[in-house]
Amino acid sequence: IYFPLSLNSVKGTNAVFQCEVGGTAPFEVTWLRNKKPLTSNRKYKIVSQDSLASLEICSFESADIGEYQCVVSNDVESSGTLCVKEPPIFTLTLxxxxxxxxSTVVLKSAFTGTPPFTIKWFREDKEITTGGKSFIKKDASSSFLELHSVKTSDSANYTCQVANDAGKVTCSAVLFVKGSSKLVKNGESLILACKVTGTPVISVKWLKNETEIASNDKYRQSFTDSVASLEIVKCTIDDSGDYVCVASSDTGSDRCSSTVTVKGVFSFHLYS
Known part of the structure; x- marks a missing residue:
């Protein structure tokens, strides 16, 4: 007789126990769950053909976890444990x-599902590990990323990834570390500049309030001698906001930022 010692299955799917019997036929096959006989119905499909006996369990639920046994008439018996695994689901997102x-920043997630879990944190597409000013804590149902003494270059998209044998989920959040502040009068022009280092730099882009800026007559962009600059021509009140320069290469990306405030100009006239 051949029978798997254990079977892991994903919640909501079907799983099949199979028992191969050798010896003198015919055989009488009985399937048991937790020592109680099973019969064919919508939940359990029992099939015996030649030397192969099978039990199919439809639409797994947590209640289906237990010990399943195949018993043949010659008293040969084999048993195994069926584990129903639930994929991770976030109960708290970033x-x-x-x-x-x-500042010290704490990004926290919480989740449910069937352990064990593999938990990873990413800054953009690069995995983060504990070290330096980054600290990652993991427990049975939650994880958090702690960043100490953040600076403007730490502004980025951060992702928590949780996986087990049944599936994988991610959740993300944007951290924006406010940089220098620029105060400019209505109608004046302003130039923002960032020094970019790295080999090679593939691309440089500017964002306003996390929306990419296109180069035009209003916003003039340049990248010369490792300096990325953005000129805002004739600022208006609508140009107030958070500006970010993002430099990217094959090895990753980095940011610098500045908050721009455009101050209106008022004039007063005295009449007599």
Whole structure:
């Protein structure tokens, strides 16, 4: 007789126990769950053909976990444990955060599912590990990323990934570390500039309030001698906001940011 010692299955799917019997036929086959006989119905499909006996369990639920046995008439018996595994689901997702330089930032997630879990954190597409100013904590149903003394270059998209044998889920949040502040009068022009280092730099782009800026007569972009610059021509009140320069290469990306405030100009006239 051949019978698997254990069978792992994903919640909501079907699983099949198979028992191959050798010896003198005919055989009488009985399937048991937790020592109680099973019969064919919508939940359990029992088939015996030649030397192969099978039990199919439809649409797994947690209640189906237990010990299943195949018993043949010659008293040969084999048993195994069926484990129903639930994929991870987030019960708490990451929140976007706007902070000032030097702050300590905590990004936390919580989840349910069948352990064990594999938990990873990413900054953009690069995995983060504990070290330096980054600290990752994991427990049975939650994980958090703690970043100490953040600076403007820490502004990025952060992702928590949780996986088990049944599936994988991710949740993300944007961390924006406010950089320098620029105050400009209505109608004046302003130039924002960032020094970019790295080999090679593939692309440089500018964002306003996390929306990419296109180069045009209003926003003039340049990248010369490792300096990325954005000129805002004749600023208006609508140009106030958070500006970010993003430099990307094959090895990753980095950011610098500045908050721009456009101040209106008022004139007063005295009449007599």
């Amino acid at each position: 929140d976007n955060q706007d902070v000032i330089p030097g």
